[in-house]
Amino acid sequence: MSAPTAPTTPKVRGPARIHAAFAEAQAQGRAAFIPFMTAGYPTAAEFPAVADALLERADLLEVGIPYSDPLGDGPTIQRASEQALDGGTSTRRTLQLVADLRVRHDKPIVIMTYVNPIYAVGPREFMRLAQEAGVDGLILPDLPPDQDIEIAALAEEYGLAVTFLIAPTSTPARVRLVAEACTGFLYAVSVTGVTGTREGAALGEVPAMLALARQFAHVPIAVGFGVKDAATASQVAQQADGVVVGSAFINAVRDGQDVGALAAEIAEGCKKQ
Amino acid sequence: MTLKLSDLTLLLPDYPQPDPRGRFGRFGGRYVPETLIPALDELEEAYRNAKQDPSFLNELDRLLREFVGRPSPLYLAQRLTDYAGGAKIYLKREDFNYTGAHKINNCLAQGLLAVRMGKKRIVAETGAGQHGVASATAAALLGLDCVVYMGAEDIRRQELNVFRMKLLGAEVREVTSGTKTLKDATNEAIRDWVTNVRDTFYILGSVVGPHPYPAMVRDFQSIIGEETKVQLEALEGRQAPDAIVACVGGGSNAIGIFAPYAYLPADQRPRLIGTEAAGEGVHTGKHAASVAGGRVGVLHGSLMYLLNDDEGQIVPPHSISAGLDYPGIGPEHCFYSETGLAEYVPVTDAQALEALSLLTRLEGILPALESAHAIYYAVELARELGPDGIIVVNLSGRGDKDVSEVMRLLDLEKKLDSDKSVAQPQDQHVGDARKIEVNA
């Protein structure tokens, strides 16, 4: 666990840093604002500036490892992944990009990754690299916790939090199993579907899902998928501990919009009323 | 025990099931978004009940006989046998099935399950278009809405099947992400299912994907091997040949003929050989041979041998045949390979083309390009086993769908003008492609 030459040696990291960020947001009357960006998007050279702009407003930053077959993602993140991969950002490079951010930032950074990159690098090696890079936690969208219990144990060994997902289709038994496996925060998927800013994405299933999750979760609960602007963020923020916004930022980068301004707007929407 | 052919389709045999986590050994599982877990539980439960319900089994039995035309013949390919000059080569004629391949066995069964579960809409992925056509056919027959996802590259290669699906009333959605082939079509079908999970049934076309699909599709395809046992008994006085050869994409036609034999005691078990698509050669990197050229990884919900690089990105597969153009191989095959229950060998594009020409000229049977991979290896193996041996090849489908693509590849016109021997592939870059010539 010693990293004597690390550029920053924050007092807390991993699960503790994540929980502290949620607690601070709550103390300030906000749901934690958690923007997502695909690593290496739009290019590896431009990614750091995009991440800086997001981190300016974020309580936590979620960085996605570009993946060739992201079956939980809609067209926006698929295309961003393809572009980042074409630009040479794969698994190890993503961790390097996070390490570079860590030099300047103390906020929690979590990695969103499909499970295959972890297996390909080797679970232990992956955790070691992630820890070394200053990653605080992992979000695992295609790994139901009962599929591989060793991943969570390894993550813990390396001081990393794990986040698994629940969905509107989850039964009480599944919600319980998933919630109890999370050590960072619990991620509630707002709709049945993949990521992306669908037209008229309804958030009608969120209250019931959260009510169920509250019975079992001992960690904060963030809601994501289909949150695309300040209005939808505000709707979610009144109910959840955190709000995840992904595709909207990728679209903004793609269209050359001011990412910092959008982040400021959505962060404003995360206030509890 | 003697099996009567007329009894076969009435029972779905109880082969060893994967463990409670859906694993064959360490392979398989359910690596999918949590959204789908309840749907997979529901499917597993519905399948378990259906398997024990005579009304489901009788209806499936009726459709397999009267609609598909089962049993499919077991045919002694005498001229091919003579040509090879070794073991007897039998062909299990899945190309006789209505819609032209083994895929329909599985689609009707899953279609009936969909109806049973009250789902009104089905989605499917397709590579060669055979599974798409079979799904669209089942949907038409059972009155279900049908959406088929197909890669843009495959739409080009399999024009005829695209049109057939449309005629059958299915919507064909072109997939332009990634490599624009089967794996991307499968991603897209899964995304659709995640989104519409409450009213949609996903008809998966091979023994891949999350549990319970690999075991369920195996059971539905095992009719191929169960029939073979009875037919071979009648023809040769024994249920097991010396070897069985089948091509492997995801592995459904292969598992269908392997599974009834794979769990027999070692001294009764034939050699089971799956032919993987070696494309331009495993050493070139342009292939779809997951066992020979892959490493363990996760795709489409299952842990299996997979073409992926050392950072976990899927490596695009290559095969001349769209149906084998898949970067993984089903978990039960991985288990067979690891435990030695079956062997997996690579066969190149050029070798498959040769075998396609050979079988067509010698027997008047135009095989699917996929099945031609198995034919090639069977000829090799016949020589190795010698005249006392018996080989059964699973002829998984017919080649009508491939005619235009084969024509393009063989440049037939030129060849037909210049010689009367079997047309040779233009590409001679495959060093190990043995020349096959017909001595008329």
Ligand SMILES: Cc1ncc(COP(=O)(O)O)c(C=O)c1O
């Ligand atoms: C005729 C034929 N054979 C084989 C395959 C490969 O699939 P599997 O390995 O599941 O049998 C296909 C797939 O489309 C096919 O159409």
